[in-house]
Amino acid sequence: MSIRLGDTAPDFTADSTEGTIRFHEWIGDGWAILMSHPKDFTPVCTTELGTVGKIKQEFAKRNAKALAVSVDDVASHKKWVGDIEDTQSAKVNFPILGDEGRKVADAYGMIHPNANDTLTVRSVFFIDPKKKVRAMITYPASTGRNFDEILRVLDSLQLTDQYAVATPANWKQGDDCVIVPSLQDPDEIKKRFPKGFKALRPYLRMTPQPNR
Ligand code: BEZ
Numbered sequence: 373m374s375i376r377l378g379d380t381a382p383d384f385t386a387d388s389t390e391g392t393i394r395f396h397e398w399i400g401d402g403w404a405i406l407m408s409h410p411k412d413f414t415p416v417c418t419t420e421l422g423t424v425g426k427i428k429q430e431f432a433k434r435n436a437k438a439l440a441v442s443v444d445d446v447a448s449h450k451k452w453v454g455d456i457e458d459t460q461s462a463k464v465n466f467p468i469l470g471d472e473g474r475k476v477a478d479a480y481g482m483i484h485p486n487a488n489d490t491l492t493v494r495s496v497f498f499i500d501p502k503k504k505v506r507a508m509i510t511y512p513a514s515t516g517r518n519f520d521e522i523l524r525v526l527d528s529l530q531l532t533d534q535y536a537v538a539t540p541a542n543w544k545q546g547d548d549c550v551i552v553p554s555l556q557d558p559d560e561i562k563k564r565f566p567k568g569f570k571a572l573r574p575y576l577r578m579t580p581q582p583n584r
Contacts, residue, residue, distance in 0.1 A: 374481050381499045382479040387446050388467035396503050403436035404499040408482040408492035410513045412444040412452040422460020423519050434526050439467045446470035535582040546584055551577040
């Protein structure tokens with residue numbers, strides 16, 4: 373099954389290193405970052421999960437929680453956690469789902485058979501409080517994820533949900549934004565963007581980040 377932006381994230385119940393997880397209930401009123409990992413006891417995954425542990429606070433500041441999944445079982449994850457904590461000087465302070473039956477992997481299309489027909493690719497699903505899939509990023513097993521980028525995407529989603537802006541190339545917190553093209557009424561623009569804007573073209577209007 374392929375998931376598209378705006379779809380409701382498939383709900384599931386699965387065992388994890390932190391007990392049984394009912395996914396939608398676990399998400400609650402916040403955001404969830406669901407990440408798939410090809411396999412336990414592999415080097416790149418070990419560094420990724422250590423990194424996720426270190427940035428838990430960054431997710432929390434954004435009202436978000438991360439959870440990981442691989443097609444190994446929870447007993448295997450629990451053994452691997454020791455290695456992650458030892459080698460990465462990090463706590464694995466988030467759940468890793470056991471998915472030996474591939475229930476989650478199949479529901480989210482995390483196995484790409486032409487890349488590998490048994491292991492999941494490195495998927496990232498950004499799921500909002502309404503349980504909608506808002507962004508997805510997919511990497512091959514050989515490329516570890518950039519977690520600065522994951523936080524940046526989350527920042528962009530949350531900012532653009534709140535204001536009539538979109539974020540330009542390489543945007544990061546504090547940079548100028550673009551006013552959405554659908555907003556044309558001059559009075560409305562003045563009201564929404566009291567700091568003003570610069571029209572480089574009629575369709576390309578830059579404005580300071582509204583909440584800064
Ligand atoms: C890794 O996490 O290091 C990895 C997993 C599967 C294939 C290649 C690398």
